[in-house]
Amino acid sequence: MAVSDQTHDDPADLRRRVVVESIRLFAEQGYDATTVDDVAAAAGSSRRTLFRQFGSKEGLIFADHESLLDLVAAHLDAAAEADLDPWQAVAAGAGLVFAHFWSDREFAERRYLVVSQVRTLRDRELVMSSRYQRLFEDYLRRVRPEIPRTRIVAYAAAVTGVHNYLLRRMSRGDSGVTAQTLADELARLAAFADS
DSSP, X not given: OOOOSOXXXXXXXXXXXXXHHHHHHHHHHOTTTOOHHHHHHHHTOOHHHHHHHHSXXXXXXXXXXXXXXXHHHHHHHHHHHTTOOHHHHHHHXXXXXXXXXXXXXXXXXXXXXXXXXXXXXXXXXXXXXXXXXXXXXXXXXXXOTTSOHHXXXXXXXXXXXXXXXXXXXXXXXXXXXXXXXXXXHHHHHHXXXXX
């Protein structure tokens, strides 16, 4: 029976299911050996729907980052409206991303294994990371225009770098890395940035 291009699933559920199934298949079969058709069949979708939703095979792995970027942007908008401390708001935004992966460490570990073995995926991961950093920079420039841009860039890069370092450690199975570890390190950065 052919899979229909029309789905009655919640788009967020479909995206999550596709990401999970693509990571599972890439980990089990290898990235190059797994086709988009394989992922579509496992996710209960069609090849056409996957390309329309995700754009490319690489896009399957990073699709949850699109919704995470939206979540962080909404968080920063709310922080700006509430006039919260901007340095801490950025740290909390990074915490939201970490919490997403912490909530399913097995998935994070699988993704890390797949991404670490494929150069094009590592490159794509760098692009995703720069999008978070840019989101942080844009927010800080908007709410603290008096702060020199170099300080804003340095802080956003530091937050992104610390987050990514700890996320990689957690994804490699380091059980000592927790959301609190990240919060503590980012609190130190925020105190330094605000001094």
